[in-house]
Amino acid sequence: MSRDRLYVLAIASAIASASGSALAQRTQSVRFELSFSPAVAAIAGRTLTGRAYVAVSRDETPEPRLQAGDLSRSTPFFGVDVNGLAPGGTVMVDGRAAGYPLPSLDALPTGDYWVQAVFSVYTEFHRSDGRSVWLHQDQWEGQQWNRSPGNLVSAPRRVHIDARDGRVVRLTLDSVLPPVALPPDTRWVKHIKIQSRLLSAFWGHPMFLGATVLLPAGYEDHPSERFPVIYEQGHFTLAPPFGFDPNGHPESAEQAAQRRRFTEREPGYEFAQAWMSDTFPRMIAITFQHPTPYYDDSYAVNSANDGPYGDAIIQELIPYLEQHFRIIAQPYARILIGGSTGGWEALALQIYHPDFFGGAWGLYPDPVDFRRYQLSNVYADTNAFVVARSAWLASEVPAERGPDGMPTITMRQESQLENALGTHGRSGEQLEAWDAVFDPVGPDGYPAPLWDKRTGHIDRTVAGSMRGNGYDLRAYLETHWRTVGPALRGKLHVVVGDMDNYYLNLASYLLQDYLDSTTAPHYDGSFTYGRPLKPHGWQPWTDAAFVRMAFDTVSAHAPGRPIQ
Numbered sequence: 001m002s003r004d005r006l007y008v009l010a011i012a013s014a015i016a017s018a019s020g021s022a023l024a025q026r027t028q029s030v031r032f033e034l035s036f037s038p039a040v041a042a043i044a045g046r047t048l049t050g051r052a053y054v055a056v057s058r059d060e061t062p063e064p065r066l067q068a069g070d071l072s073r074s075t076p077f078f079g080v081d082v083n084g085l086a087p088g089g090t091v092m093v094d095g096r097a098a099g100y101p102l103p104s105l106d107a108l109p110t111g112d113y114w115v116q117a118v119f120s121v122y123t124e125f126h127r128s129d130g131r132s133v134w135l136h137q138d139q140w141e142g143q144q145w146n147r148s149p150g151n152l153v154s155a156p157r158r159v160h161i162d163a164r165d166g167r168v169v170r171l172t173l174d175s176v177l178p179p180v181a182l183p184p185d186t187r188w189v190k191h192i193k194i195q196s197r198l199l200s201a202f203w204g205h206p207m208f209l210g211a212t213v214l215l216p217a218g219y220e221d222h223p224s225e226r227f228p229v230i231y232e233q234g235h236f237t238l239a240p241p242f243g244f245d246p247n248g249h250p251e252s253a254e255q256a257a258q259r260r261r262f263t264e265r266e267p268g269y270e271f272a273q274a275w276m277s278d279t280f281p282r283m284i285a286i287t288f289q290h291p292t293p294y295y296d297d298s299y300a301v302n303s304a305n306d307g308p309y310g311d312a313i314i315q316e317l318i319p320y321l322e323q324h325f326r327i328i329a330q331p332y333a334r335i336l337i338g339g340s341t342g343g344w345e346a347l348a349l350q351i352y353h354p355d356f357f358g359g360a361w362g363l364y365p366d367p368v369d370f371r372r373y374q375l376s377n378v379y380a381d382t383n384a385f386v387v388a389r390s391a392w393l394a395s396e397v398p399a400e401r402g403p404d405g406m407p408t409i410t411m412r413q414e415s416q417l418e419n420a421l422g423t424h425g426r427s428g429e430q431l432e433a434w435d436a437v438f439d440p441v442g443p444d445g446y447p448a449p450l451w452d453k454r455t456g457h458i459d460r461t462v463a464g465s466m467r468g469n470g471y472d473l474r475a476y477l478e479t480h481w482r483t484v485g486p487a488l489r490g491k492l493h494v495v496v497g498d499m500d501n502y503y504l505n506l507a508s509y510l511l512q513d514y515l516d517s518t519t520a521p522h523y524d525g526s527f528t529y530g531r532p533l534k535p536h537g538w539q540p541w542t543d544a545a546f547v548r549m550a551f552d553t554v555s556a557h558a559p560g561r562p563i564q
Helices: 003-025 038-044 197-203 253-259 268-275 309-324 341-352 411-421 430-438 460-468 473-488 504-516 543-557
Strands: 030-036 048-057 077-085 091-093 098-100 111-121 123-126 132-135 152-154 157-161 167-176 189-195 208-214 229-233 284-289 334-339 360-363 386-388 394-396 398-401 407-410 492-497 526-530
Touching (some): 030 038, 030 111, 048 091, 077 091, 077 411, 098 411, 111 167, 157 167, 189 309, 197 309, 229 341, 268 543, 284 309, 334 543, 341 360, 398 411, 407 411, 411 430, 492 504, 504 526
Parallel strands (some): 229 284, 229 334, 334 360
Antiparallel strands (some): 048 111, 077 098, 111 152, 111 157, 123 132, 152 167, 189 208, 386 394
8 A cells, every 4th residue: 555545544543543533522512311111021031132213203204213224315313233132122323323314312302203113133154164254134024123023112102302311311112113025926926935954054043944936827728838038136035026006097098108208118017908908928037036144146156155055945945946937957048137236146156157157137237347336346356335535535435316317325325224234244234145155154153245335445366266266257257267158158248328326337348348259259248238327136127028038048959949
């Protein structure tokens, strides 16, 4: 690191230290004492370990807990770890609690607020690698701390908070959030949930995989016919693939024009009308559910912290689906598509299993080259929060922008959010989801963070491990092209807007630079860029058009005659 950069970082550190000292010297404004009602304590039936939160809102509706935790629109909330709280014990949330978007309760202005407490319950996992860790076990809701079944909440309460009076506000957690209401199966949509032997063995706890299956027209009328499949990847959802919604309502012309400013994707109702018609290509479409104790999604790969999710999907979930639904169990008939997290997954599954799938469309994928981990080069940069411009000037690194290019959230703010949501990589948010998938296990048994969420300091050793373990997809392809390239020819397709909100287009450019240079064979895939001003979520065709394109791809590679 240069002396100039060290000097700039020292200035930033001194400012942060001074700010923290100033807060510490202020009169404590308010403290929240959380207790548990006898009924809730009886349900818990044991000591409690987890994370306690207090959400503070100026509005009663929706409940304060439901207004907290969003990166760009969060009402203030504050969190503390709770370890082994005995029955009858209380939890204090005060100025020492990590907060977002305010750094501390001490910074909360005087005023009238609605306040609510949440306790996210942790489970102890005794993993097969010998580590014991406390994490929130997903309850089939997709790691939503403020909605997760079994978590404890208080009733919203109206209070006056004065920054000078140092009062104690007592909140009683007296409700347990109810189980998720699972959607019913229909003629078109089926829901699957199975216990994974591989994942249960790794975590020392029952672990589950799921799928939502969308059947084609005529499926029940042709019991001997088998169909190609599209695996659509994305964040946890129980909704059908492609937003299939036969009971929705058509858009107005004005709504359609507004939506198509950024994407050609049609509403779920319009897609359903095409899918259910007798003239539409007959395929099966499937989404996966694979939440982990760290995030709503595993990224569909094996990892040191999450366990063997890649093996579980390939060896357990897909074989189960192919046995219980009439799927053509051949590589040419397995098509992958996904957006964002799902875009990375679609590409990764194809790249790591080149002979198992017949083509992958990665839409606006998460970083596919870690030289552009959003904006940071994790192999060369020293700090994820600031870039030194001179001896006297450092620029904040943005994490998100609008379609016009205006930065909206910084990487420092995103890291502050995750630090408030949980310690030891337990925020359930994006940066620490990547830590759980890409990073090695740390000395404490939790993911070794790529950077310190308080200072932004990047750990180069962790970055090197990420690349060495094959999670940098561009680096993996460059290292293994001689062996995987022949099976990947014509199968890799990337789609991204030139104004992706999370700067994900930058890594895609680097991936294209490498793939364009490939020989023996040339990759023969495609990169499609939305210009101008196309954001995260952009795609150049409707979902129905993609299904037709996927069907044509399968037909072109089917042995013998094309599929009818």
